[in-house]
Amino acid sequence: MKRSSFFIALFALAALALANGANAQPGPRPAQKKRVMAVGMTEGFYHDSTTEALATIKQLGDESGLWETYIYTDVRAITKEKQTANRKNLDQFDAIFFMTTGELPFTAEQKAAFLSFIKDDGKGFVGAHCATDTFYKWPEYGEMLGGYFDHHPWGTFDAPVVVEDPTHPLVKHLPKAMTLHDEIYQFKDWDRTKLRVLMALDASKLDLTKKNVNRADRDFGVTWVKKYGNGRVFYSTLGHTIESWRDPRLRKMWLEGMRWALKLGPDVPVTPIPKP
Numbered sequence: 001m002k003r004s005s006f007f008i009a010l011f012a013l014a015a016l017a018l019a020n021g022a023n024a025q026p027g028p029r030p031a032q033k034k035r036v037m038a039v040g041m042t043e044g045f046y047h048d049s050t051t052e053a054l055a056t057i058k059q060l061g062d063e064s065g066l067w068e069t070y071i072y073t074d075v076r077a078i079t080k081e082k083q084t085a086n087r088k089n090l091d092q093f094d095a096i097f098f099m100t101t102g103e104l105p106f107t108a109e110q111k112a113a114f115l116s117f118i119k120d121d122g123k124g125f126v127g128a129h130c131a132t133d134t135f136y137k138w139p140e141y142g143e144m145l146g147g148y149f150d151h152h153p154w155g156t157f158d159a160p161v162v163v164e165d166p167t168h169p170l171v172k173h174l175p176k177a178m179t180l181h182d183e184i185y186q187f188k189d190w191d192r193t194k195l196r197v198l199m200a201l202d203a204s205k206l207d208l209t210k211k212n213v214n215r216a217d218r219d220f221g222v223t224w225v226k227k228y229g230n231g232r233v234f235y236s237t238l239g240h241t242i243e244s245w246r247d248p249r250l251r252k253m254w255l256e257g258m259r260w261a262l263k264l265g266p267d268v269p270v271t272p273i274p275k276p
Contacts, residue, residue, distance in 0.1 A: 034067040034094040034262045041073055043102025044133065052245040053099040053128055060255045066264055067094070075104050080113040090117045095124030095261045098131040099239070106138075115140060119229030124261025126254075129239035132185060144228045145235060147190030147221075151212035156183040156240060160205035161222055164197050164276055169268045170225065170234070170256040171198045174249055183240035186213070186220060193272050195226035199236070200275075219275055223253070225260070227270050232261045 038057045040050045047053075058069035070077075070088065078096070083089050090113055106114065117123050125144065133149040135141035142148050158179045166176050184201060201220035208218065223236040234257035238244050245251070259265055 033061075033065070034264065035092060036061060036067045036069045036095050036097055036258065036262070037077060037090075037093045038069050038071045038097040038099075039073075039075060039078075040071065040099050041075055041104055042100065043104055045101050045130070047099070047101075047130055047240060049129075049239055049242045049245060050099050052242045053239055054097075056245045056251060056254065057097050057126075057258065060251065060258065064255060064259075066259060067262060075106060075110065078106070078110050078114050080116070081109065090114075090123075093117075093123070094263075095126060095258065097126045097128070097258070098134065099128045100134045101130045102133070103135060103137055106135075111138065111140070115144065118144060118231030118233070122230035122232075122263075124232045124234070124258075124263070125228070126258055126261050127233070127235040128254075129183075129185070129237055131235065132187065132237070142189050145233060146195045146224060146226055147187035150186045150188035150214055152183050152185050153210040153212045154184065154206065156181065159184045159222075160202040161199055162202045162276075163199050165269075165273065168196075168198055169265075170260060171223065171253060173252055173256075174199075177202065178249075180238065180244070180247075180250075181241065182238050182244050184220065184222060185237040186215060188214070190221065192219060192221065192224075192275060195221075195224045196270050196272055197221045197224050197275075199223035225257075225268065225270050232263070232270075234258070234261050 038054050040054045054071050061067040061069045077088050079089050118125050127145055132145060132147060136148060158181050161180050162177050163171050163174050166172060199222040201222060203218035203220060226233045238250060260268055
């Protein structure tokens with residue numbers, strides 16, 4: 001074959017390939033990652049573990065490939081009002097993570113948008129440690145989350161923790177009993193008949209003579225799940241220490257909790273269960 005004929009044939013084959021490619025149907029696009037708004041705003045006691053908490057949520061999303069994390073130190077994006085330029089609002093997110101304290105500067109519109117995001121839109125809320133030390137003056141927030149901080153009588157200590165629901169997908173990887181060095185909150189406006197307790201303190205191993213032990217029922221929840229309207233709520237009092245966020249067992253708990261809140265797997269039981 002002459003060289004000119006060879007190049008003509010080669011050109012023809014290339015043109016045919018391009019034509020076939022243009023007519024081919026595009027393959028399925030990968031599903032878009034979920035988006036998590038991780039808020040670390042403090043209007044009260046500041047926790048040194050706040051940065052570690054936010055970094056952990058981002059790392060878990062990056063490592064699993066399940067979600068993208070947008071870290072905020074303010075609450076301006078918690079709104080359904082249209083934002084300017086590159087600023088996002090709640091319409092761009094699938095779940096909110098709180099490592100917060102105090103009365104955050106929400107407007108009336110933001111409060112309504114926040115609750116609607118979970119209750120009506122069926123999105124997720126994940127709260128860590130001091131999320132229950134937030135919005136005492138907003139009862140609807142406490143109702144959504146399940147309760148409020150009411151002292152930590154034992155401070156940061158070797159907490160005797162039991163997994164009350166050992167087959168539950170969010171905590172089934174944990175031993176049924178363990179000691180965790182952390183600061184465990186006691187809760188008020190908290191009722192286990194309104195949520196499903198996954199982990200609790202073993203009251204038989206606690207010093208109940210400590211100052212500010214206020215629960216006569218000796219019921220000290222640690223981790224729970226609940227529904228709020230159409231939405232999913234996961235909370236754990238763990239996370240006061242930096243080391244807590246680096247514990248592989250607890251990192252997996254946060255991963256599974258966020259996965260459930262984002263509806264990235266089968267639903268899990270949320271029906272309340274009696275205290276063992």
